[in-house]
Structures are given as structure tokens and as C-alpha cells.
Amino acid sequence: MAGIYIHIPFCKKVCSYCDFYKTSVLNLIPEFISAVKKEIEIKKDFLKNEMIETIYFGGGTPSLLSYSQLMEITNQIDKVYNVSNECEITMEANPDDLSEEYLKSIIQYTPVNRLSIGIQSFNDDHLRLLQRRHNSLQSISCINKAVKYGFSNISIDIIYGIPGTDLTIWSEEIQNVFDLDVQHISAYCLTIEKGTLLYRNAEKGYIIELPEEDIKYQYSALCELAKNYKYQHYEISNFAKEGYISKHNSNYWKEKKYLGFGPSAHSYTFTTRLWNDSNLRNYILQISNNSLATNSEELDLITQYNEYIMISLRTMWGIDALKIKMNLGEKLYRSFITSVNRYVKTGQIKRNGDQYIINEEDWMIADYLISDLLIV
Numbered sequence: 001m002a003g004i005y006i007h008i009p010f011c012k013k014v015c016s017y018c019d020f021y022k023t024s025v026l027n028l029i030p031e032f033i034s035a036v037k038k039e040i041e042i043k044k045d046f047l048k049n050e051m052i053e054t055i056y057f058g059g060g061t062p063s064l065l066s067y068s069q070l071m072e073i074t075n076q077i078d079k080v081y082n083v084s085n086e087c088e089i090t091m092e093a094n095p096d097d098l099s100e101e102y103l104k105s106i107i108q109y110t111p112v113n114r115l116s117i118g119i120q121s122f123n124d125d126h127l128r129l130l131q132r133r134h135n136s137l138q139s140i141s142c143i144n145k146a147v148k149y150g151f152s153n154i155s156i157d158i159i160y161g162i163p164g165t166d167l168t169i170w171s172e173e174i175q176n177v178f179d180l181d182v183q184h185i186s187a188y189c190l191t192i193e194k195g196t197l198l199y200r201n202a203e204k205g206y207i208i209e210l211p212e213e214d215i216k217y218q219y220s221a222l223c224e225l226a227k228n229y230k231y232q233h234y235e236i237s238n239f240a241k242e243g244y245i246s247k248h249n250s251n252y253w254k255e256k257k258y259l260g261f262g263p264s265a266h267s268y269t270f271t272t273r274l275w276n277d278s279n280l281r282n283y284i285l286q287i288s289n290n291s292l293a294t295n296s297e298e299l300d301l302i303t304q305y306n307e308y309i310m311i312s313l314r315t316m317w318g319i320d321a322l323k324i325k326m327n328l329g330e331k332l333y334r335s336f337i338t339s340v341n342r343y344v345k346t347g348q349i350k351r352n353g354d355q356y357i358i359n360e361e362d363w364m365i366a367d368y369l370i371s372d373l374l375i376v
Helices: 026-042 067-080 100-109 124-129 136-148 167-179 197-203 212-228 247-253 280-288 301-312 321-328 330-346 360-373
Strands: 002-008 051-059 082-093 114-120 154-160 184-189 232-235 238-240 257-261 266-268 272-276 294-298 349-352 355-358
Touching: 002 247, 026 067, 026 257, 026 280, 051 067, 051 247, 067 082, 067 100, 082 247, 100 136, 114 136, 136 154, 154 167, 154 212, 167 212, 184 212, 212 232, 212 360, 232 247, 247 301, 257 272, 301 321, 301 330, 301 360, 321 330, 330 349, 330 360, 355 360
Parallel strands: 002 051, 002 257, 051 082, 082 114, 114 154, 154 184
Antiparallel strands: 184 238, 232 238, 257 266, 266 272, 272 294, 349 355
16 A cells, blocks of 8 residues: 655745745646656556555645646546555645635545645734735635535644744634534644744744743643544644544555655655655656656665654554564664663653553653654
């Protein structure tokens, strides 16, 4: 089983916090579609006819594509790859793109069966700070419309740690989240990345980052409310109702193969990683010349070990020590056991047979625990 990711790099407006590859040159969309279709064909042997169980349109803003453009891509994937009849097909979307007409077209004409909607906040001041194109009323309206027209698997993104968020505002925010009764929630801590408008504004003192204690409180309050509403907290940033864990993201965390199309998209097997050039024009040019704008690296045993630790300890499934022993060897297995035992003794990591899992209450310091278990 494997997954496919398609990076749609187009945005009408660049959000102040975003450091993903994107472009506002929308007139290149037709050329991009042609290039992606060609890349899908060029890479046809990469997965060796493995069954495709997930397809994910990420961005950028995939909801800028028309339903017919989405169909061009999915039809090409279906033509070239072995796609499961039960394939989870996700499209990221901005609330202001989800008109009634657009939603009806997506549900009627495309195989997309899961929406991931970039809500980010229900506070209009925060949305302006993040330079989102929508407002809070559009957020609520688009979710109601998506349900109305037949979407039964909806995920929303929410951001915590936004400057200016006090306890009252955050309580209102998360109550709005759970009142919507969606199937899946992804909650990310705002990070102020170099090169973004938010970073420049923070440097100039226009915004002040929240104290770490406030951020911890917001995360803890979110986790507690999620538990009350019967959401499964299956990864540090992700919560799902029973039966609605994201298959695509879970494939990443369970180290299944995936294939990426579009500029900046990554592909992965257990021993190799490939990534496309983060330049749309160069990507289109190279694909048109039957070449790939791709870089690659072979993953040695230590890199494979470190990646397994970094990915798996973020989840409720944790680390399978026997998997380290079987796939990476006795030496790395013993190194892991020696390192992890100190946190088993403190109770921060639970051991259940060969499984090692970070306690949910310690997920806020997961980065520290994980980094200490890596081999540098």
C-alpha cells in the first residue's frame, strides 16, 4: 500500500505565516496541470504497481483548481497507477473558495471524498493578522454547506499560539471548533518562520509572541476538550472521531511509501527520498523536456533510525523496538533501548512489551524527548 501527494502551489494571497512553496502566478495553472500529468506518467515505475490507498491534494490552495482540472489529474493517476476502490482522496481548501456551486461540482464530478479546510481561527482579528482571505462567518458557512452537499469526512485546521490570544478568546475558539462537529481536527502551534511577513513584523516589534506557558495552556485545554467530545488524539497535532483517522497522514507516520508530484513535492521509499525543485517555471520546463526537476538522497541506517524515531514517537502507536531490530540491526536496537529506558523510568515514555509511547500529557515536550533519542 502507498500514497500519492500532489502539491498545488497556487495562492491568490500569501498568508503571513506560510513558508511552503507557493506562487500567485495563476495564469500558469494550465501549464502546471499538463506538467503534473506528464510527471505522473514519467514516474510510473517508482511504486512498482503497489496499490494506492490515499491521494492528497495539498498546497498552496488546491481549491483554486476547477473540478475539471482536478479530474484531469485524478483520471491520469487512475490510468497509470493501481488505485484502490476504497482510496481516501483529500483536497485542502480555503473557506472562501467553497461556494455552493463549487462544492456541488466537487462532490458530483470528482472522486474527492475528504475535505481539509484551512479555518485557522474563528477570530476575525487573528485572521487579518495571518492574512487569511476569509472571515469567521465564511468558515462556519462553508462547513455547513459541505455537509449539506454530501461531504461526510471533513477535517479543519486550527492554529494555537497566535499573538494576542488570551484565555477567554482561546476558550471561545476551541468551543467553536467542537460545536462544528467535524470528523477530524488538525491543530498546529504558530511558528514564526524566517522569510515570512509574520517574522518581519515580529522583528520590528509589531507583534509579540505568546509566552510558552500560555501556549502550553492552550494546547492542554484543546486536548482536554477533545477528550470530552470523544475525539481520539492519535498524533501530537491531530484528533479524529472513531473511524476518521487520516489515512494519508498516518501513512507518513507509519513509514509507508509515497510519491509526490508538483514543485517541491517529496517522494519516499524506505531507503530513498526524492524531492522536486521548488520553482514552478523550472519544474514545468524540465517536465516538458521529459526530464525530472528532482533531487535525491540514499538514506543510510542511522538516518532511517532517526527518521523512524522522529515520526513514530509523535503518535499514539509509538515505537516498535522489534521493528528497529529487524530492519536496522542489533546495534541500533540496543542503542535505542539504552537511551529510552531513562524516560521509561521517569514515566514520560510508557512501555508496553516492545512498544514505546510518549504519554499524552508529555506531548508538549515531545521534541525534547525525541531529540535526545536521536543518534547525531
